[in-house]
Amino acid sequence: MAEGMDRRDFLASSAVVPALPFLGQLPVVAAQEAQVQPQLVRFEDGIEPLVRLIEETPAERLLEEVARRIKKGTSYRQLLAALFLAGVRNIPPRPNVGFKFHAVLVIHSAHQAALAGPDRDRWLPLFWCLDYFKRAQGQAIREGGWRMKPVAEGRVPAAEQAQTAFREAMTRWDEEAADGAAAALARHVPVHEAFELFAHFAARDFRD
Structure with missing residues (x-):
């Protein structure tokens, strides 16, 4: 400015x-x-x-x-x-x-x-x-239009599996599995814990 x-x-x-x-x-x-x-x-x-x-x-x-x-x-x-x-x-x-x-x-x-x-x-x-x-x-x-789809409930892991599922999906670069796991994190994991998970993988590649 x-x-x-x-x-x-x-x-x-x-x-x-x-x-x-x-x-x-x-x-x-x-x-x-x-x-x-x-x-x-x-x-x-x-x-x-x-x-x-x-x-x-x-x-x-x-x-x-x-x-x-x-x-x-x-x-x-x-x-x-x-x-x-x-x-x-x-x-x-x-x-x-x-x-x-x-x-x-x-x-x-x-x-x-x-x-x-x-x-x-x-x-x-x-x-x-x-x-x-x-x-x-x-x-x-x-560019073709885009709209966020509803959560695919069949891909959302149980609360106790959310963090592990997210780590595994992100390690595999599995977009659909990561989306489902992220939904579970949002529902069941405290914000500060979810942030730590996202921060770890966000630093991996600038395209993320």
Whole structure:
């Protein structure tokens, strides 16, 4: 970011210019309202309509539609969760993590930027991410389309076998078995233990 350029100047020079006129009309977000817990990011009936709005609304209309939802009561936490879930469900992470998938990876950084900013500016990083998501989604569609499939329950190992199954699948480079084992980890293994497993294999090859 150029010296002397604040958040609003930066966003005014980006692709979210059409959103700026109504961003100032959105409610401020207090710091405590922006704090989140891991259980927030789950596909549930309550969040699904907002996820579908992000997925299905054309890029040129999305920012205004989301602003309308916020004015009607959609919270910062709900928008953050829906944005993350839309990205996970629509942006392919393979064969190479990065490129389009940055639209998902950047959400955490955007959230941290929002937490560090003043109350009145906390929506700005999320609107930038919405715009980024639609561009990445459009690229994915042009390349043939991709959507995350439901978990193949027949490939999900029992809780006590989750860690071993994950290690074995990753060692074999068995994508389908690793997906099933990862689902078991998410359901049964503490986050810090799952992170250690993923970190071990993530360092193995930059393509992962």
